[in-house]
Amino acid sequence: MKPYNPTIHDRRSIRLKGYDYSQAGLYFITICCDNKICRFGKIVDNEMLLNNYGKIAFEEWAKTPILRPQIELDVFIVMPNHMHAILKINDKPRMGELPSPNNTTIDDKHYEINDSRGVLHTPYITIDDKPRESNTPPRSPSQTLGAIVRGYKSSVTKQLTLMGFEGKLWQRNYYEHIIRNEP
Numbered sequence: 001m002k003p004y005n006p007t008i009h010d011r012r013s014i015r016l017k018g019y020d021y022s023q024a025g026l027y028f029i030t031i032c033c034d035n036k037i038c039r040f041g042k043i044v045d046n047e048m049l050l051n052n053y054g055k056i057a058f059e060e061w062a063k064t065p066i067l068r069p070q071i072e073l074d075v076f077i078v079m080p081n082h083m084h085a086i087l088k089i090n091d092k093p094r095m096g097e098l099p100s101p102n103n104t105t106i107d108d109k110h111y112e113i114n115d116s117r118g119v120l121h122t123p124y125i126t127i128d129d130k131p132r133e134s135n136t137p138p139r140s141p142s143q144t145l146g147a148i149v150r151g152y153k154s155s156v157t158k159q160l161t162l163m164g165f166e167g168k169l170w171q172r173n174y175y176e177h178i179i180r181n182e183p
Contacts, residue, residue, distance in 0.1 A: 019178070021145040024091050026074070026179035031083050031149060034168045038080035054078050056159045060152060061085060067151070070143060086179070089145065149174045 021027075033039050040054030050058060058078045064087070065071045076085035153170045160169060 022089065022143045024089050026086060026088050027145055028086050028177040028179055029084070029145070029149060030175040031085075031153065032171045032174075033081040034171045036081050036171075039169065040078050040080055040083075042080055048077065048079060050078060052163065053160055053165070054080075056163075057083060057156050060155045060159065064148065064152065068143075068148060071148065087148070089143070145176060 040057050041048060041050040043049070048054075061076055061078070061083065062073070065073055070090045072088040072090060074086035074088060076083065076087075153174075157165075157169050
């Protein structure tokens with residue numbers, strides 16, 4: 001296989017040129033399934049019903065602030081063939097600083113995320129069992145938005161593969177918007 005050459009392969013980045021995606025701020029992201037295939041559940045009566053794959057996608061995203069202490073989750077939702085999320089990257093935490101166990105909890109009925117700002121939730125999700133426990137210990141991750149998304153996609157793919165999923169789960173890349181006020 002030939003090495004990547006931008007003049008031949010014509011892959012243009014969709015990221016903001018020169019922007020540091022590890023800097024503190026709010027980001028809105030959308031991550032889509034390959035070929036827009038509905039893998040995470042279905043919508044019935046305006047309510048998102050997660051299947052087992054969808055529950056894993058939800059739980060893996062909910063674990064993000066535990067694995068990455070500089071991250072705060074805002075609202076997010078897993079849809080049948082994609083997920084939307086708003087997340088905040090804080091200034092880098094001090095060495096050894098971890099989030100308080102009381103900062104992030106998962107309610108087993110609606111998967112509400114509770115934090116010091118109040119309840120942040122995905123109100124249209126119904127599930128029928130409690131979250132799975134993971135045997136994977138947290139690792140020291142990179143601090144960029146791309147690394148966060150890459151780690152999430154990898155973790156969900158690994159979990160679904162263990163459940164027997166075969167094939168390509170995610171479309172290449174992800175969509176993002178930097179949330180900011182114009183000066």
